Amino acid sequence: MTDLAKSPPFQQLFEQPLDTIVLTVYAFASKAWILDRAQSGQSVNLDAAAETKEIADLVGYLSQAYKGKKFIIKNWEGDWQLLEGYDPNGVVDQSRVDEFVRWMQARQAGVNQGLQNGGAAGDVIRHAIEVNLLDRPARHAECLARRGASGAVGTDLLFFLGNIQCS
Helix, strand or coil: CHHHHCCHHHHHHHCCCCCEEEEECCCHHHHHHHHHHHCCCCCCCCCHHHHHHHHHHHHHHHHHHCCCCEEEEECCCHHHHHHCCCCCCCCCCHHHHHHHHHHHHHHHHHHHHHHHHHCCCCCCEEEEEEECCCCCCCCHHHHHHHHCHHHHHCCCEEEECCCCCCC
């Protein structure tokens, strides 16, 4: 990911007069795992250490190369990752929630390590979990983002898209 961030198109973006840049980021090391889960698979294991390292390297680079900028590193619509498909009424079992939490923990650890390695303050680059189906019947083990993952992960931010109706 760091090599991609160093490429001319991204350098042009990062050099724009923007205070904060939100990046939807997926580690290359997790591509097979993400694709497997998106198709209801269980055959590929999450490599949390590789996820952490890629995120840490990216954050370290961004914090050194673009001082004065703020970045938010996030996933995209984590609900679909949990659901293993595209049925918004699907039921998520606890093992999927646990795996999602491990993934988010690895990403948050990467942000934390990258900030330490880059010598940057914690408000320069933050990690966010994005979910968007909190208003649907399948609310991910009692509204995952509000009652489980965010506390277990210790994430910096939560992105909610849609109505939030947790009971």
